Amino acid sequence: MTQPLNEDQEQFRAVVDRFLTDKSPTTQVRRLMETDRGYDAGVWKQLSQELGLAGTHLPEIHGGFGFGPVELGIVAEQMGRHLYCGPWFSSSVMAGSMLMLGADEQGRESCLPGIASGESIATLVLDDLTAPARVGQHIHADLLSEGATLSGHAGIVTDAHVADLLIVVAGTGTGRGLFSVAPDTAGVEITPLQSIDPTRKLCRVNFEAAAAIPLGELSEAAMEAAWDYMSMALAFELIGSAQVLFDSTIDYMKMRVQFGRTIASFQALKHKSADLLLELELAKATVRQSAHELANGGQEPWLCSMAKAMAADACMSVARSAIQLRGGIGFTWENDTHLWFKRAKSSEVFLGSPYEHRERVMQMMERSVA
Amino acid sequence: MTQPLNEDQEQFRAVVDRFLTDKSPTTQVRRLMETDRGYDAGVWKQLSQELGLAGTHLPEIHGGFGFGPVELGIVAEQMGRHLYCGPWFSSSVMAGSMLMLGADEQGRESCLPGIASGESIATLVLDDLTAPARVGQHIHADLLSEGATLSGHAGIVTDAHVADLLIVVAGTGTGRGLFSVAPDTAGVEITPLQSIDPTRKLCRVNFEAAAAIPLGELSEAAMEAAWDYMSMALAFELIGSAQVLFDSTIDYMKMRVQFGRTIASFQALKHKSADLLLELELAKATVRQSAHELANGGQEPWLCSMAKAMAADACMSVARSAIQLRGGIGFTWENDTHLWFKRAKSSEVFLGSPYEHRERVMQMMERSVA
């Protein structure tokens, strides 16, 4: 059963909300999304060092806060709410979770403290963004007596252009391994790409016999667990975005007058709003529960995938309606709605489309019966 | 481009409509659906002998009218409109089309005249009702020096309990063949089944080395063509049903008062009605065009399957709303809405669900490119 936040968690949420309200208003989002780097180093420093958000869920022994998925979700929800521009998701959620769950002791010790403190910005290089089982087919590792070299490419990697550290999943012939690579290593090529959502920067990453440090073999279980963490956090981002869009749209309808009455008084729009509320509430409940499931290792391991699929669908429904119900103004650049719409559209397919995640749910359900 | 009906066709439509308005009011439908046989022999005689509807699309040399798919569609649409209870679809559309398209000369000559005149009631025994490619795997024919024997079963056969003639598709080891069997032959067992739609009677048919007359090998092309004919006619039935439900629902809403105003004045119901109209109009246009496609052998052979899928979806949408928009009264036995709802539900999966037909469309499109 979904728990309401306890007092500490509520306070934590409020702190993050206040911080981002202050540091990530849409004026700032609009400024940063037009830049190449895409984030503000000062805000990143405050966020990671003053608030410790880069290490929310990372182990205390590696410099993190040692919080669990619930608190990670709290942060992610606010990130989606305020459309934070910066490497938080890439570094803390993706690279951080993968290291925490998949790296060997030495790998965790060498990489996580920097990530947790925010001093080192990392990103996770996955050569497939659709499903965990497909990762590791386009980047291959040659293991040497000491170290390894990586060859291959990843078509879409978030924030690689500002990363101090690339965490890479690569095929090893016998399985998959986790590796770290410094971006300035010979044989590493990072090419910024244009993205549909300018608040999340994307790159292509090529390796040509690039020297890498092995961080251990990556078990299927660890890969799946990391995918759950990332999916869950992305689902929280999505419901954060969806909620702010939903609320602002209802507010707009109550203010906007046509034909001598507020458009909120038109029954067709009232019913549409009720439909959206329903879809959003069901998604929110599932997303919140997925964090508890992940924290407690419950009976429904598929909840993270279910949550990502529902959150993406709900957020896209709300985003589409947020434009439609505003009419022409909602389609303008000047209006902020499109910022969230684009984040939603991009997040819909990032780390597995709803379709991929539903298929994953089914597979997990079948395994649990077998 | 869809043609409006010409004067002759319009007149034909009006004749059929008048006849069924007179002979198949819902009082009659309700009476017949409670009987075991399920139809009125006198009306069947008039329908087939006075109006010639049992042979609308069957060749003149075999006693039919020699009309094409467009006129067949006109009849079928009225059948769906008036929920005609009787073996018309089984005998004329299913057995008739299959014989016309798939039987050898002798088979056509021996079977079609009786079907076209309505003196002989036939039905088509298919051992699979999902897709033409799957038919013929559960009934097997052993070809003898003279004649053949059939063994196996068909789980659902319409109107077999009142048939004078069973037309059967059976596997022959090397392919498929068409056969005729008299229902009283030794080794034939016909078991009436309860159906969700009591206006369309269903049976199970078992063969145990039952003597059969071979009517020729059945080519894949003939099987596919017959499926197109049947699907198209069923699609016309469905839009006939959908239209009568749609119109009666709009009328009801204009009359029904709640909160001091007709419920037709509530914007949410107006918009819902517009949505339904759109879905229905698109389905109708496609169904009508599918008859022309079938008549003229055009460039879009998939239109019959597209039409069946769209008509079934549209009819179910309208039927669901026809109940919902009437409120409680729409769920009562006394109200006629459920009669069409059940026909729609049954027709949705009869001769291929929308899902099967969409897959068939895709396969046909792929073949047309290759």
Add this chain to the structure above:
Amino acid sequence: MNGQEREAAIIAEVTEWISANWNPDLSLQAWREILVDGGWAAPAWPEACHGRGYTEAEASVVSRVFRQHQVVGAASSGPRGLAAETILAHGSDDQKKRYLRKILTGEHAWCQLFSEPGSGSDLAGSSTKAEFIDGRWIINGQKVWNTSAHHADYGILLARSDWDLPKHQGLTYFLIDMHQPGVEVRPLRQMNGHASFNEVFMTDAVVAAEDMIGGIGNGWAVAATTLSVERRGFSRDRSVQSFAGLSGRVYDEYQEEQRIANEPYTWYPQRAGRVDLILSRARETGAINDPHVRQEIVRLLSMRKGADLAAAGAAAMKKAGTNEVIPAGSIAKLAASEIARKAAHVHTMISGPEAMLAGSDSALEGTIAEILISVPAISIAGGTDEIQKNIISERVLDMPREPRFDTGPFRDIARNTADT
């Protein structure tokens, strides 16, 4: 006494009383007379009305002890609970005295006479006539959707006593004796073949002056109590203790009472779509291997899971004392409609042509067929989806109410002429 001590005291007292009084070989009626006399039939009711003035929490402790000892409780099935709570809230001392005890003992069954053919979503549009003539009320009109009316001894009735006042002000609430010549109950068959409801025709039916409740013209306020009790019931667990396999006259008679009470509801699981059967059916037919069907199944299971979690979340929030802004009932009801519709669609897809069959010739002995022709009810009964969406948009989202066309004297308001 703190909470724990209080609970222990209650447990001790009720346990002692049970061991002194419980006898499964009595008749059900006789046992319940003892139960009422002992004050344990409805501990949350006031002491003046057979109760003990317990809080809901305290009363639930009593229920728990009863269950532990497998002791049969007061009669509670059907609309009698609605009648009891309404009488408790609005009834005169005389009415409480005359009706409440026999509700608890099960001697009297009740039915609810609110909906009319001409006023469904718009309950306050009732046009059943109540005229005060020669010191008694004469009732004329027709009611509909009256579950268990054919078993009922009394009905709670909403009727119009004044046609010149505005709609909500001209209604009066009555307790009506169902066993009289002016009241005719006819079963109303549904499209799925069941007849869970009745129509009730009242022709010069009589209600004594002392059976009006809440005052003339105050019917809508009284009905609001009944409706809120009904709504609370929607989210409650319908399951009652079956005492299956236990012997004793009380148990036997209780089970017969339950059987009759549950008769109208046998198809209710089907109208909700039977999501519980989806996976096993898909395995059975092999449809589970189809990638498209898999998508549809997970969509359905996701909605179901989300709705369960949202309901549990709302309950937890309420418990935690957070201000509840969501009318959980309306959202749960709307979700239930969508889930049921989706489930019917997925069941159809899974069954294929077999979905044409019904009854014993079809899958699961007709259960699947019954789903397909019962699901349309869920989005209508107990308030249509459209009404729920009005409630959600107006009460949760605070969007403007619909403009009103039914102000002024009821006589002048547009309404249904025939039984449209």
Add this chain to the structure above:
Amino acid sequence: MNGQEREAAIIAEVTEWISANWNPDLSLQAWREILVDGGWAAPAWPEACHGRGYTEAEASVVSRVFRQHQVVGAASSGPRGLAAETILAHGSDDQKKRYLRKILTGEHAWCQLFSEPGSGSDLAGSSTKAEFIDGRWIINGQKVWNTSAHHADYGILLARSDWDLPKHQGLTYFLIDMHQPGVEVRPLRQMNGHASFNEVFMTDAVVAAEDMIGGIGNGWAVAATTLSVERRGFSRDRSVQSFAGLSGRVYDEYQEEQRIANEPYTWYPQRAGRVDLILSRARETGAINDPHVRQEIVRLLSMRKGADLAAAGAAAMKKAGTNEVIPAGSIAKLAASEIARKAAHVHTMISGPEAMLAGSDSALEGTIAEILISVPAISIAGGTDEIQKNIISERVLDMPREPRFDTGPFRDIARNTADT
């Protein structure tokens, strides 16, 4: 003369005229002066207004001959056609004389100044002020969604001349000179990065008394003409002859004219969802082998096919003289919205993570990305889906109109205060 003879006569006459006059080496302007003088620029217009009073059918014969001989016709791009038809229907002789010729020759470009930030769906709610002071109209207010306003010489303007009359009665229609200090045109960027529209700010802008059209307070009737011309245009083919590869000054200048005119519309194919690309994209990515994607593709193609056939059917019915009860435009527009949304969904599914990319880094040089962020426009521009559903339910299905809250003096009607 029967129809065929009449057609042959027209063909002969126009062919002869072309061979005597057509010269691709003239300037575009010079050629069109000849064209107008010859009476062939707009043969369907009245003889008094540069035309020949031809029927639409006759005029289309002329067009055909022009196309056959690859002769450039009168200027027709952008909103100038709306202006011309409106002036023809409501203008004074003087207005026709001053404006129509230069519309045909292309010397003057026009724009439409109807929508306002505060009145979008509700065009008649215009609150741009028109005051008659010292013999001229002084205009103050803001317009929006003004395609090509930055190239326009004149605008057709709807403004409020009387605030004490009911909404539709206080409007007046004007022809306004865009080249004056009181008119400021600002490009309005859309979420897809294009700037197809403008905002137009009028601050004490001046309209001469003789540039009011249709009379004071008659603006809504005049605007209705403009809107019906616009609606007819929606179902018309946008494609114009390109004369690509032909040499000659007229051709060169014509192509430049077209380039500028089409600039705002480059993304229009994308906002419609590009159903034409679906199958090839699905083959490219291999998604076509996925059973679930196949279903979604066929659903989409079915909607597209149904909409095309329904439109063709409506046209055929009209031609056959059947009473057309269906406002084919509204249904086609609503279908277009659903198709575009569905197409965006299917394109997303086909592209997978690649849908995160844009511009030259993405599929088809950014076309797919442009679809995804342009589709939201189609269900808004030219009348929202919601407005179309009102039209369909009220005009086709004859359901009651919405209750009105905007009667009485305009001054007293609730309206948007800021630019909400």
